[in-house]
Amino acid sequence: MAINNYLDLIASKENFHQRxxxxxxxxxxxxxxxxxxTILDLGSGEGNDSIYLAKKGFKVTAVDFSEKCIQxxxxxxxxxxxxMKTINSKIESFLEYHNYFDAIICINSLQFINPKKIQExxxxxxxxxxxxGFNVISSFIAQNEIIKRNAKRNEMYLFDKGELKKLYQNWNIIFYEEKLGDWESHGGTPHKHYIVNLIAQKNAPKQDDFQELFG
Ligand SMILES: C[S@@+](CC[C@H](N)C(=O)[O-])C[C@H]1O[C@@H](n2cnc3c(N)ncnc32)[C@H](O)[C@@H]1O
Incomplete structure (x- = not known):
């Protein structure tokens, strides 16, 4: 099954992310x-983060290619x-427009980007x-080559260990971790993902200046 159809199928279930x-x-x-x-939520799902942010008074744009999620x-x-703004679009297409944001968040969505398109x-x-401004990313890491190859076959992208940190080496990395996530099932077999979490700031002072702020 193509990844788009698969995502639409799970999105059609009630409370599919359960978060x-x-x-x-x-x-x-x-x-x-x-x-x-201004905050852009890419692959916003049911909008848990978007709604939280909008409630706090930020100007939020939520983008997801699942019509059901946007609804x-x-x-x-x-x-x-x-x-808040809700936009039914592919992440890749939305980014072609010259819209600029103070923070762009990608929570569990970048793994669905085609490996050929991830760098772009x-x-x-x-x-x-x-x-x-800030980029906030939570995504998956491939623990070995077999997992990475299988993901690629499904047109999904898993980062290598340390890769995301390297990709943001010219930014100020405020928070970075790689770890085994919690148990989850989203309707199927319970499993754990190896995840990477990053908060990075563009053209900001050195990390030391921020330790107090972000802890
Ligand atoms: C695992 S869910 C995460 C949703 C939300 N960020 C959260 O953490 O609850 C991934 C979401 O990304 C969306 N998605 C995946 N690939 C996408 C793409 N290329 N363009 C737009 N949305 C995409 C899916 O429809 C799905 O809602």
Whole structure:
């Protein structure tokens, strides 16, 4: 089954992500974002992070290619009387427009980008980020070559260990970790992913200056 159809299928299930609290990276980010900051949520799913951010008063744009996900997010925004933009689009297509944001977040979505497009997509994400703006990424790591090859066959991209850190070497890396995630099932067999979490700031002062802020 093509990855787009697969994602639409799981999106059609009720509460398919079963995550109703913001991702921990998002809480870390918001503690340090200025009021009125613009935030782009790429692969926003049911909008858990988008809604949380919009409730906090940030100007949020949620992008997802699943119509069902976008509908759910819109519904949730309306129910909560929240003002935010919801866009039904592929991440890759949306980034072609010259829209710029103070923070771009990709929580569990970059693994679905075609391996042939990942470098270009990351370059665009960086270039669509305002000076001193943030990129926040949580994605998967391939623990070995077999896992990486299998993912590639499904047109999914898994980072190598240390790869994301290297890709952001010209930014100020504020938070970085690679670790085994929690048990999850999203309707199927329970499993754990090896994950990478990153918060990086564009053209910012050296990391030491931020340790106090981000802890
Ligand atoms: C695992 S979910 C994560 C959703 C959300 N960020 C969260 O953490 O709850 C991945 C989401 O990315 C979306 N997605 C995957 N590839 C995409 C692409 N190329 N363009 C737009 N959305 C995409 C899927 O439809 C799905 O909603």
């Amino acid at each position: 109703f609290t913001p991702h921990p990276l998002i809480i870390k980010l918001t503690n340090n974002l200025q009021k009125n900051s 759910k997010t819109k519904q949730l925004a309306e129910q909560n009387n929240i003002n 997509t990351l370059d665009l994400i960086k270039s669509r980020t305002n000076q001193k």
